[in-house]
Amino acid sequence: MIAEIMYQTILTETKNQIFYITIDREDKLNALNIQTLTDIKNAVLSIYHDHEVRGVIITGRGTKAFAAGADIAEFANFNVEEGTRMSEEGHATLRAIDNCPKPVIAAVNGFALGGGNELAMSCHIRVCVEKARFGQPEVNLGITPGYAGTQRLAQLIGKGRALEFLMTGDMIDAQTAYQLGLVNHIVPADQLITKCEEILNKIKNKAPMAIASVIRCVNAYYEKRADGNNVEINEFGNFFGSEDFIEGTKAFLEKRPANFRGN
Numbered sequence: 001m002i003a004e005i006m007y008q009t010i011l012t013e014t015k016n017q018i019f020y021i022t023i024d025r026e027d028k029l030n031a032l033n034i035q036t037l038t039d040i041k042n043a044v045l046s047i048y049h050d051h052e053v054r055g056v057i058i059t060g061r062g063t064k065a066f067a068a069g070a071d072i073a074e075f076a077n078f079n080v081e082e083g084t085r086m087s088e089e090g091h092a093t094l095r096a097i098d099n100c101p102k103p104v105i106a107a108v109n110g111f112a113l114g115g116g117n118e119l120a121m122s123c124h125i126r127v128c129v130e131k132a133r134f135g136q137p138e139v140n141l142g143i144t145p146g147y148a149g150t151q152r153l154a155q156l157i158g159k160g161r162a163l164e165f166l167m168t169g170d171m172i173d174a175q176t177a178y179q180l181g182l183v184n185h186i187v188p189a190d191q192l193i194t195k196c197e198e199i200l201n202k203i204k205n206k207a208p209m210a211i212a213s214v215i216r217c218v219n220a221y222y223e224k225r226a227d228g229n230n231v232e233i234n235e236f237g238n239f240f241g242s243e244d245f246i247e248g249t250k251a252f253l254e255k256r257p258a259n260f261r262g263n
């Protein structure tokens, strides 16, 4: 087994062939700053070839949030180049999860908003608690999703529903997410990790090469849409030169509604 590595923003542990990743920024509702993305990416990549690990569970610390999105305080002052780099790192992290040869389950313990929902969607399976809330509220900040949300949401719930979700920025509850096919299971909070372990324990009995192949084959179907990812990275980066982006992020940090002018 590969020795556990220490990370700055996440906690990791391997137990009974399951690798646990916990986002450890509870006071910021586990908002994903760039360091967190990099930590998650490195942690996931570290178990790709570890034969002792047969599955991964990603969750957020505490009972309130899985992840409340990208870290608005961090990116509020980014320019176009930094915004583009941020999106590229998000895409790279979530691709590392999606392409992981072992099953990855998102244990959604609360808010999964923006980058948090995108992180959950990059996992192969999603299990959530009854009080989980999902949304892509980026339009409230004057931007679009930047971590493949425009791509994976349409794949998971269909184009029409995805467009409504992305354009209204509405937050939906666990039951609605289940009906839309955004989550696989809803469980009481004290059974969240147990349910994820139960699924992984079942998969653990199958041939690892067959499981890796299932993941590769299903992902291959969506690869032809890869251009959409580049469109999203460019669009996202360009927002960092707009007035509405400055107004949107400023309004969030000042805890007031945004006044968008369309430039």
Ligand code: COA
Pocket (backbone or CB within 6 Å): 027, 028, 029, 031, 032, 068, 069, 070, 071, 072, 073, 074, 111, 113, 114, 115, 137, 138, 141
């Ligand atoms: N980035 C940075 N900080 C965030 C954050 C984010 N995405 N989401 C929450 N936080 C911080 C808050 O600023 C606050 O920090 P403070 O205590 O230093 O002021 C702390 O986490 C607690 O959040 P708060 O807003 O006070 O909690 P709440 O219960 O009133 O509201 C939410 C919860 C999730 C509805 C609200 O935090 C929210 O709307 N977050 C942003 C969601 C979003 O737009 N995500 C997409 C980003 S691209």
